[in-house]
Amino acid sequence: MSTQDANALPPQFVPAEIEAPLYERWVERGYFTADANSDKPPYTIVIPPPNVTGILHMGHALEHTEIDILIRRRRMQGYETLWLPGMDHAGIATQNVVERQLSAEGISRHDLGREDFIERVWKWKAEYGGAILGQMRRLGDSVDWSRERFTMDAGLARAVLTIFKRLYDAGLIYRAERIINWCPRCLTALSDIEVDHDDVEGELVSIRYGDGDSAIVVATTRAETMLGDTAVAVHPDDKRYQHLVGRTIELPLTGRFIPIIADEHVDPEFGTGAVKVTPAHDVNDFEIGLRHGLESRVVIEANAIIFGTDTEFDGLDRFAARAAVVEALRAEGRIVAEKRPYLHAVGHCQRCETAVEPRLSKQWFVKVDVLAKNAGDAVRDGRVRIEPADLEPRYFDWVDNLRDWCISRQLWWGHRIPVWYGPNEEILVLGPDEEAPAGWRQDEDVLDTWFSSGLWPFSTLGWPEKTPEMVKFYPTSVLVTAYDILFFWVVRMMLFGLFVFDGVPPFDVIVLHGLVRDRYGKKMSKSKGNTIDPIEFMDKYGSDALRFSLARNANPGSDQAIAEEWVAGARNFATKLWNATRFALMNGANVTGAIPAPENLSAADRWVLSRLSETTRDVDSLLERFEFAKASEALYRFAWDDVCDWYLELTKATFAEGGAAADVSRRVMGQVFDELLRLLHPTMPFITESLWLHLTGGESIVIADWPEARLDDLDANATAEMAALQELVTEIRRFRNDQGLQPARRIPARLVGLEESVLVTREAEIRSLTRLTVPDDGFSPSASLEIGSFTIEIDLSGTIDVVAEKARLAKDLDAAASEVEQAEARLANDEFRSKAPEAVVKKITDRLAEAHREVARISAALERITQS
């Protein structure tokens, strides 16, 4: 292995020039395929998202960042990793995009027909989705994004058929007429989770039903549904209405007669204590209807038009009908009260924000009770861990209260429900390789996206076949995703995984990250115009910079703000790294031969190796806990503060001196950069690869070993010595600054007190860092500066700025005096002395002594300067 010519590393770091070639090289060398013959422990990381349908956004960039960091580190640690591609078989999101295109052309999907519509979706994906996915690669990921892999391929279709049939045979899938959430714009059923409840200003009208002594007042926010009322309900114990229960009253505007019934569900405290019952258009009412054998009258069509009421309202849109019904009732004098505005929650379609219409309809459901209990238990008994654990209650709350899951969608893009109906409505559920008898027809509906997504951890591995991958990679180790997708996707994977594998969950750990927000921490939205395109940042600052800034802000479970300046800062870090490595190469840093024994190393060398091992240890434990932000921060601090600001500066003196010590430092420096680059590789894959190749001449950092912390390198003496040196240097610099001495100006000075201190051997380094030169024969100090036990005598060839120096000393004196005050106050407290731990008391005592010394020293210096 030979060190390459430093000239080969261009002076200017240009991300665009290194990223693409390196990516191509990695792919070419096949670094990203699983090695099936490996005898290393299986280790996979599931990668989301299965539904890359819409716009590539920061959320996906963050997900990929975290996953790729974990994967790359595991790979370097020698584990076998398998990165599975996401699949794109989403329903509504994709469908929406294409439908919008169609409506711009003035046609609906129903004009187009099923087959042609699906072709349109494919076309969109090829043009738009494909381009987006192509860009994702530049984050350094390794996914095979080919059309076959991320779409409804044959394998997935097989898996869907298999699971559907198994669940059906187990009695866990059923078809029933229920009140479901219906989106009148998407024209499909929705599951509960696809409905967002938002507060809306509506109107609560109180309507008098019946007349005379059987008059009863009900209140509603959806007046139009009264056309479908089939009862009025009161609480059984409500004295006010007991005489009415069992009677029949006339339903206004319709001429129909409906009964007054008693049901426990009614809250006597709310409103008048009487409720209109519309079984076909309200979940509660439907249940009341079931209990009392009421008729369900559907009066609102799929497209939200009133129909079948034999009234003037037929043909009106639901909102128009609402106003018209109220007016008609008012004309009859039946409106007894109106409350407006009346704030109440209304369900909206998550995709298109249309108000959802609860509607009686025949759909397919998954019976979730046992499945959900298992999913909850798997986390409760520790088979699956959720990181961060604070999000567990949210998981339990949801899983433990899950209602049956409506899985049929009246859409065309998706897996068609594998149910066939015979001539007499017989039902046949087909598994893989089974065929329906002639003349039978398949159910028109498709499955909820999340139904097939839920199979992802094993359908991608070839299930239901027992493939080698299946055996090796199920269960997988880690699932990484944003918390907002916990219920949509993660829970579904749990439900199915536990069912299919008889209690073995699909993964060991669920790692949840937050959402990416704008620079002010506000949610990004198109209407606010505060969305950020990650690709723009990649083009401008490089993939590494984007990735590093995402990682550096990724605290588990909490949202992160991102702004252009943050990414620019990460790019600055990359540039710093580039230049530092360039410096190392120019000075002959190398990785040849063993590191000399500690006794042959300089203090600076021992210190930097100590910090390196410390950093490695910290980064390891942080990444094991998925603390990406803190791990990135530790690396940033070590690289910039320790290596660049101190170590490299210290070695300048060593290299100027030359000799054996310089050779040793060259070797140590090579080691430091070698390991630092490896530690940073998962977080900044491209630049580290590029630099590492120049430094080591190795084959690729991708397949290099992950560094191990050498705890023997931890060196308390070197660390203490370094702290003393840093303090001395900083104080001298501060003095120079206060005196208005230009940084570059070399000034003769005598360093008194070094001999007796730990810094005895470090004069050359200190002089180099502070630009204080060795005094010659004619040296006559004109000022002296006391720092701790040191005195720096300086020849300023003139007088010092007394005013500035007095100000500086006065400030230091203030600080020392207040230190004394604080420490004394605490020590004067007997309770503190008796109750606080000994170590704490000692610390304060020491601090007080030190502060006293400071006060004396500074006072004396002030005295002298005033006299002179």
Add this chain to the structure above:
RNA sequence: GGGUGCUUAGCUCAGCGGUAGAGCGCCUCGUUUACACCGAGGAUGUCGGGGGUUCGAAACCCUCAGCGCCCACCA
């Protein structure tokens, strides 16, 4: 209506019982041969308000206020 989280420097956030931190921004000086996408130095906070626990609280408890998120079949 139930949960749940947040409120720390101008902005975004760490810290979660022993002297208030980072990045960006700000001020001063600087072409020092790795780097001006830089270096050196500096300023900036009664840690949302009020109580309490403790020798000691930004951190623990109670309470109030503001903001956010999740869940929800209140007509």
